[in-house]
Amino acid sequence: MDDERTCCCGEKHTDRTERERQKLIHRLNRIEGQIRGIRGMIEKDAYCTDVLVQTAAVGAAVNAFERELLSSHIHGCVARDIRAGKDEVIDELVATLQKLMK
Helix, strand or coil: CCEEEECCCCCEEEECCHHHHHHHHHHHHHHHHHHHHHHHHHHCCCCHHHHHHHHHHHHHHHHHHHHHHHHHHHHHHHHHHHHCCCCHHHHHHHHHHHHHCC
16 A cells, blocks of 8 residues: 655655556646636636636535545555554644644
8 A cells, every 4th residue: 555655855755556646646637627727717707706616616626635635644654654653643644634624
């Protein structure tokens, strides 16, 4: 499953399966398309309410992406680190959740 590693520069990375990577990229591509659509609406002076509805859809899509990534992180990286006795991952998870809840 996920295999988090540290590179020589001290940054953490997560090895994902090709399926996991493609699923996340697919979601991001859809979000990117939605953003381009909103830009087009602004360029065409679309009605404010119509633009706002589309921005709400983008927000929902970003939230869904975050939920998917967070679930994968908890089931993979966090669970593995807790099993390995690396309890500091809990503090990292709490800090991440606090950032997401702003």
